[in-house]
Each structure stands twice: as C-alpha cells, then as structure tokens.
Amino acid sequence: MGHNRNRKKYIDMKTELPGPLARQLLERRMEHIPRGPFNTVPTFAAKGEGALLTDVDGNTFIDLAGAIGSLNAGHCPPKVVEALKQQLDLYLHPCFHVVMYEPYVALAEKLNRITPGSHKKKTFFLNSGAEAVENAVKIARKYTGRRAVISFERGFHGRTYMAMSLTSKVKPYKHGFGPFAPETYRLPYPYYYRAQSGMTPDDVDDQMLSRFEDFFLAEVPGEEVAAVIMEPVQGEGGFVIPSVGFVQGVKALCEKYGIVFIADEVQTGFGRTGKMFAMEHFGVIPDLMTMSKSIAAGLPISAVTGHAEMMEAPGVGEIGGTYGGSPLGCVAALQVIEMIEEERLAERAASIGAAVSERFVLLRQDIGRIGDVRTLGAMSAIELVKYPESKEPDKELTARVLQEAHRRGVIVMGAGLYGNVIRILSPLVITDDQLAEGLDVLEQAVRTCTGGSLAT
Structure with missing residues (x-):
C-alpha cells in the first residue's frame, strides 16, 4: 500500500475548515448548545457513505474515526x-x-x-x-x-x-x-x-x-x-x-x-x-x-x-x-x-490493521517522535512523544497532527491518559485505495508537524 499517484482521489476539500455554511452552524451551535459536548472536527455532516463523509460545504473526508468506533459497517450501509x-x-x-x-x-x-x-x-x-x-x-x-x-x-x-x-x-x-x-x-x-x-x-x-x-x-x-x-x-x-x-x-x-x-x-x-x-x-x-x-x-x-x-x-x-x-x-x-x-469484516479488520502497522512502524524509523505503534485488528494507535528515550508524552504535537489531518481531509481522533495517542477506527468497509489515501494524509500530517514534510 505505497504512494501510488495513479489512485483515484476520494478527499475533496473545497473550503478551509470550517467552511462558510459550517461557520454559520457553529454560531448557532455555540448560541444554543453548551460547550460540554465536545466536537472533533469543526464542521457539520451532510452525507455519509461507507468510509466517506461529506460536510455541508461540500468537503469530502475519509473517515478514520467512525463515530468513535460506532461505524464498523460504515456510514449508511444499504442493507441496514x-x-x-x-x-x-x-x-x-x-x-x-x-x-x-x-x-x-x-x-x-x-x-x-x-x-x-x-x-x-x-x-x-x-x-x-x-x-x-x-x-x-x-x-x-x-x-x-x-x-x-x-x-x-x-x-x-x-x-x-x-x-x-x-x-x-x-x-x-x-x-x-x-x-x-x-x-x-x-x-x-x-x-x-x-x-x-x-x-x-x-x-x-x-x-x-x-x-x-x-x-x-x-x-x-x-x-x-x-x-x-x-x-x-x-x-x-x-x-x-x-x-x-x-x-x-x-x-x-x-x-x-x-x-x-x-x-x-x-x-x-x-x-x-x-x-x-x-x-x-x-x-x-x-x-x-x-x-x-x-x-x-x-x-x-x-x-x-x-x-x-x-x-x-x-x-x-x-x-x-x-x-x-x-x-x-x-x-x-x-x-x-x-x-x-x-462480508468477513473481522478478517478485513486484520488486513486494515496490518496496513496501518506497516506504514507507521516504517515511519517510526524516520521520525523518533513516534514512540509506539499498537494494533489489534483495525484498532490501531500511534503514540507520540517528545523524546524517544524518555518517552515523555507530547499532547501538543498530537493536537497539531490531528488538526493538520483534518485540514487535509482525514477525520481522526486522539486518545490516551496523556492525550498523546492518535487512534484509528476506520469503518471496516473502507477500500484499499481509501485507506491508502487516508494513511498518506496522516503520514503527511505527522511529517509536517514534526519538521519532515511530504509533498501534498
């Protein structure tokens, strides 16, 4: 699952985040809803299908969060x-x-x-x-x-x-x-x-x-x-x-x-x-x-x-x-x-996890800020640290990586007692090309935020 430039692109970012319609809705949200319910990405959904989510401004994301793991079967599975x-x-x-x-x-x-x-x-x-x-x-x-x-x-x-x-x-x-x-x-x-x-x-x-x-x-x-x-x-x-x-x-x-x-x-x-x-x-x-x-x-x-x-x-x-x-x-x-x-989605989970692990274990060799990569099936985590020797958690870097990934069109979330873990919970129906594109973007976000960039 390398960087195949001939793959179809699924991400389509038409505006910055939040876009103009999302900004209007955000104003209403802040006026009428308390701050307590947190929001990961500053936008509003308009349509979901499989592992793709399009917002009210027409931006299409690859979803690697899956509603905090609620969408193993994907957005709007037709039979459901x-x-x-x-x-x-x-x-x-x-x-x-x-x-x-x-x-x-x-x-x-x-x-x-x-x-x-x-x-x-x-x-x-x-x-x-x-x-x-x-x-x-x-x-x-x-x-x-x-x-x-x-x-x-x-x-x-x-x-x-x-x-x-x-x-x-x-x-x-x-x-x-x-x-x-x-x-x-x-x-x-x-x-x-x-x-x-x-x-x-x-x-x-x-x-x-x-x-x-x-x-x-x-x-x-x-x-x-x-x-x-x-x-x-x-x-x-x-x-x-x-x-x-x-x-x-x-x-x-x-x-x-x-x-x-x-x-x-x-x-x-x-x-x-x-x-x-x-x-x-x-x-x-x-x-x-x-x-x-x-x-x-x-x-x-x-x-x-x-x-x-x-x-x-x-x-x-x-x-x-x-x-x-x-x-x-x-x-x-x-x-x-x-x-x-x-559809043997449990088996599919194992192959998704293998792809995530392969990608980020390799990246860890280049970037010492990746302290650990953990995967069981498609429950995958990347732990970011300030120094590989001390393993000091880096919550701030994690927040920057997440924001950069969102800006580039990938929905992903953090986790961990120290707030320094990126967790991947993609729908199990994600295609190989969608997964590869999503991981490309996440890798680019990590490289950008740690000082080593990939071409976008």
Missing part, C-alpha cells in the same frame, strides 16, 4: 438502511415492557449464539454503552450479593454515575462531578511500552497480578468483590493491549474468588479487532459482556449478554428501560451482524 425503511412502515416503538416485538427476541438469540462460550446465555437491551455497564454491575451485585467492583487504570466505561466512577481519567470525565459511587476500586493494567526499564511483558504481568492479591489482603477481601470489569483493549485509555497471560490471570483470580468477570466490549466488539469480539484473542470466556457502538451502524442500542443464571438474578421489573432495545436498533443490529459475517 433498507431494513430500517421497512421497519418504519410497521411500528416505531411499542416499548418491549408494554407490547413485545420479534426483532428484540431475534437479536437476543443472535448475540447468545455469537458471543464467546457455548454455555446457556441470555441477553437484554438498553440504549448506550454506559447503560450496559450500569446494568452489568447491577446484575453482578444481585447475583453475588456483594458490593465491591474493580476496574482498571486508564479504563473508560461511560459517563453515567456508576460508569463514571469506574472510569479512570479525571479530566474531562470526572473533574468536579463527585462524589462518586462507593465500593469502586481501580487496579493497574499493563502498559508494556511504559514499563520500567528492563522489565519484560511477563515481569509486568506478574507485577500487575500480584497487586490483585495484595489488594485482596489490604483493601477488600476477594470474597466481597462482586465484579471485575475489563476492556480487552483499552479504548479511550490509548488502545493499550494486554497479553493473553494477563487477561487469563485476571479471569483465574475471578474464578478463585467467585467474582463475576465483565468484558466491556463496547468499543472492541463486532469485528473491530479481527475477531467478532476481542475476548476471543485471549482465550477467555467472560461471565457478562457489555456491547454497544458498532452493534447497529450508529443507532442507539446496547446489550448485556451473559450466563443465563446470572442474567436471571434480577427479578421481574428490576432491569430495563423505556427505549431499551428499540425496534429500529434491533433490526439494524441484525443486519449489521449478518453483514459482518457474510
């Missing part, structure tokens, strides 16, 4: 759009708690089948990833009769109160919003790039897992912990990938103490990492799983799937929500899962 149109003519929302509907049952059956493990499972639906996390914790507490919940440093689980309490990054997610939910604790999660000098990954894992045993001695006995919740790859935390040994070690500790193991697959699920679910890479079957984002091509729906006996712990009426498992979300999700399976 058609299924939604058909559903619109039937009914919009009778509310599953009032009058049930078949797509809810069909999607639960599908998730019970495709999630890891051959045991008997049950599933129910909510609106967002944070709601799924909240309810997974409720189920774990109800099932175990315990209260303590353990999450991990740099973990992100959402913005509602329990989810925010489990989330690690203080700013912007938690600052000034306390007090937080009680009986929530955080333990370290391996970050091999930032390990102490001389430590091997095995050394790091041993240290992390021993902290668990120390925690059970010093803070809360294992017999009083209801759940451990883990992202199999940390998303907002910077796409930090643990080893198989670490994940299996945490699961073994959960089994030892009767703790419910919750896999938060909100960002990693539905083909993103090269498997349908990231936990499949680690040989671990979670007790409960939370899912959302790419489940339905951008429609708001989330799910909790788990051991049937655990899912049955709450009584009638103790879990649910008015809009949970909307008919539109369910029919969209059924089409998305079929699309991922039929």
